Amino acid sequence: MGSNNGNELAAIAEHRPLDVTTAGGTHQPLSGLADANLPPRLQEAAATVMNALIEEPRHRATSVFLRTDEYSQVSEGCPQLAADLMLECLPRFLSRRGGQTVCGAHFGREGRGNVAEKHVTVNGDRHALLASGSLFIDVGGQRAVLTVTRDGFGGDWYCHMILASDGDAAELLSEWDAFTRSDNYLRGRAFFADGALIKPRKTLCWDDIVLPQGTREMVIRQVQQFLTNRQALRKMGMRISRGLILAGLSGTGKTLLCKVLAQQVKASFVWVTPRHVQNAGSFGDILEVCKLVTPAILVLEDLDLFGEDRDATRSPVLGELMNQLDGAAEHEDIITIATTNRLDVVERALRSRPGRFDRVIELSPPDEPGRRLLLARFFQGTAIADADLDWLAHVTFSCTGAHLRELANTALMLIASGQDEPARVDRAALEQALSELPVDRRRAVGFH
Numbered sequence: 115m116g117s118n119n120g121n122e123l124a125a126i127a128e129h130r131p132l133d134v135t136t137a138g139g140t141h142q143p144l145s146g147l148a149d150a151n152l153p154p155r156l157q158e159a160a161a162t163v164m165n166a167l168i169e170e171p172r173h174r175a176t177s178v179f180l181r182t183d184e185y186s187q188v189s190e191g192c193p194q195l196a197a198d199l200m201l202e203c204l205p206r207f208l209s210r211r212g213g214q215t216v217c218g219a220h221f222g223r224e225g226r227g228n229v230a231e232k233h234v235t236v237n238g239d240r241h242a243l244l245a246s247g248s249l250f251i252d253v254g255g256q257r258a259v260l261t262v263t264r265d266g267f268g269g270d271w272y273c274h275m276i277l278a279s280d281g282d283a284a285e286l287l288s289e290w291d292a293f294t295r296s297d298n299y300l301r302g303r304a305f306f307a308d309g310a311l312i313k314p315r316k317t318l319c320w321d322d323i324v325l326p327q328g329t330r331e332m333v334i335r336q337v338q339q340f341l342t343n344r345q346a347l348r349k350m351g352m353r354i355s356r357g358l359i360l361a362g363l364s365g366t367g368k369t370l371l372c373k374v375l376a377q378q379v380k381a382s383f384v385w386v387t388p389r390h391v392q393n394a395g396s397f398g399d400i401l402e403v404c405k406l407v408t409p410a411i412l413v414l415e416d417l418d419l420f421g422e423d424r425d426a427t428r429s430p431v432l433g434e435l436m437n438q439l440d441g442a443a444e445h446e447d448i449i450t451i452a453t454t455n456r457l458d459v460v461e462r463a464l465r466s467r468p469g470r471f472d473r474v475i476e477l478s479p480p481d482e483p484g485r486r487l488l489l490a491r492f493f494q495g496t497a498i499a500d501a502d503l504d505w506l507a508h509v510t511f512s513c514t515g516a517h518l519r520e521l522a523n524t525a526l527m528l529i530a531s532g533q534d535e536p537a538r539v540d541r542a543a544l545e546q547a548l549s550e551l552p553v554d555r556r557r558a559v560g561f562h
Contacts, residue, residue, distance in 0.1 A: 172221040172248060176259045176278050179216075179250045186283040189276045193399035194264065195309045197273035199298040199406055200290065201243040201262070202234055207293045213253035220247035234309075236299040256281040294406060301407045304376040304383035307390035307400050312383070318374045323367050324484040324515065329475060333358075333371065336473060337449055338379050341409050344447065354446040357439065357470050359417065361457040362477030365516025368453040371477070372413050375451075382407035388419045394434035401438050401448075408447035417452035418459050432461060439470040479514045482507050488515055492522035496529070498539040506544055521547050 152160060161183055177183045192200075208214060218229040229247030233240050248261040258279040264271055277283045295301075304312040320330060336358055340347070344354045360368040376383040384404055390396065404410045420431045439450060452471065454460055464470055480488060486507035493503070510518060525547040529537045 170221070171226060172261065175219065175221070175248070175250075179259060180257050180278065180280040182280050185278050185280050187276060187278040188283045188287050189274065190287065191272060191274050193402050194271040194273050195307075196399070196402045196406055197262070197264075197275065198232070198234060198243060198309065199300060199403070200275075200294045202236070202241055203294045203298055204243070204249075204260075204290070206297060207290050208251065208253060210293070211253050211289075213251060216250045216252055218244070218247055218249045234299065241299075253286065256286070258283065258286060295408075298406055300382065300403075302380070302382055304385065307384060307386045307396075307403070312376070312385060314373070314377060318370075318377050320374060320378065323370050323374055324480050324488055325367065325371070326476075326478050326481070326484075329477065332473075332475060333375070336475075337375060337411065337451070341379060341381055341447075341449070344409070348446070355448050355450075357450040357472050358452070359457070359460075359465055359471045359474045360451060360453045360477060361474055362455070363479065363514055364455050365514030366477040366479060367515055368477055369415070370515075372415075372451060372453065375411060379411060380409075381449075382410040384410055384412045385415065386413060387415045391420050391431065394430040397431075397435050397438040404448050410448050412448060412450045414450065414452040417454040417464070418456040436461075436463060436470065439464075479512050480518075482511070485510055485513065485518060488518050489522065492519060493525075493539055495536065496526070496539050497536045502539065502541055502544060505541075509548070517551065521551060524550050 162178070164183055176185070205215070220227045220229050229249070230245040231242045232245040233242055235241070244260070244262050246262050246264055248259055251258045251260060256279060258277060258281075261276040261278075263274045265274075277287050279286055300309065300311075304314075306312060320334075323330075325333075336356060340354075340356060348354050360371060362368055372385075376385075382404075384400065384407070386400055390400070400412070404412050420435060450471070457465060457474065465474060486503055489503055489506055489510075506521075510521070513521070525539055525543045526537075528543045528546055529539055
């Protein structure tokens with residue numbers, strides 16, 4: 115779009131009144147008897163005078179820097195994290211284009227001041243990026259002015275960016291956006307929806323989780339192989355997005371499975387907990403970030419807390435979640451995985467509609483061979499008889515992996531002696547640990 119005070123020089127040349135739009139939005143006619151045939155240096159002087167009549171300092175500075183009172187301008191609003199990804203990429207984008215940032219300023223009611231900065235840490239290095247204010251930029255001869263403002267609404271911060279240029283501002287913004295999608299600092303990493311990186315305490319692989327027969331193969335096919343083969347699938351006409359629900363009792367490994375995927379699949383990993391959902395608009399903001407880091411796996415933890423049946427809740431969050439999942443389905447290279455302990459309360463339009471969630475994968479407590487494998491891992495630093503492991507795996511039917519971990523921890527505390535040699539776990543310690551299980555688990559293993 116052009117600036118509000120265009121065609122000033124033409125008006126001077128034609129000896130007609132000139133309309134100048136002020137910051138307040140009113141028009142003040144300027145009349146004069148300017149000569150019709152001004153030399154270039156005086157035409158430039160006339161333009162400078164006209165620019166000086168613009169009341170808002172930012173617009174005046176923009177026009178002077180761009181050397182013209184007729185410039186293109188585009189604006190973009192985006193969630194704060196998405197904006198930070200773009201702004202952190204800006205110096206590298208300019209460098210690749212042979213550009214530089216000339217200067218910066220903040221224009222407010224109290225006059226001109228320095229821009230406000232914020233910082234992010236990337237690979238141990240602290241990077242400064244624009245929080246608010248205007249940057250005056252030269253991009254290989256093309257000049258541009260980037261203005262950033264931020265505001266908060268309903269707990270979410272939103273960023274507004276205005277890019278003005280003496281060239282094609284829309285094309286410049288498009289090139290910057292494309293560079294951000296390929297070179298931002300969160301791409302290929304695991305992070306929470308607020309941008310905080312997830313730092314694993316240890317390396318995980320598929321052998322670190324015990325799943326029901328066939329479940330691992332299904333998850334690998336639906337996620338890992340799906341993303342690996344997405345180019346071939348796309349050529350065959352398949353939509354390259356998926357939605358899965360991991361359902362099961364607490365402790366059956368839903369969260370652990372997601373952590374394994376985060377380390378084993380070559381994709382960005384965006385983890386959303388209920389604390390990241392401030393309002394209905396949060397899902398749209400999260401999806402915007404996902405689009406910048408594709409291919410991406412979006413994990414919605416505890417789906418039942420914001421996807422409960424519409425007959426039980428009138429929250430606008432549910433409707434917006436379904437709308438945004440439809441949007442995710444339209445955008446390729448995003449896989450959505452939701453976890454829930456209470457599949458029965460999840461809205462049917464979520465859990466049974468392909469395109470939002472294509473598959474529900476039930477995770478049940480481990481069978482007896484699975485329980486023995488887990489118990490052997492939990493006791494691997496001790497001496498324990500094979501017969502006792504067999505017995506313990508047999509009597510702990512219906513126990514989840516989390517229950518088995520707590521049972522092992524209790525037994526280890528009972529036998530700890532402070533000595534260096536491997537401690538021995540005997541049947542008495544195991545029986546006492548079983549007796550200290552929660553009441554519902556004790557009933558499952560035959561205690562009353």
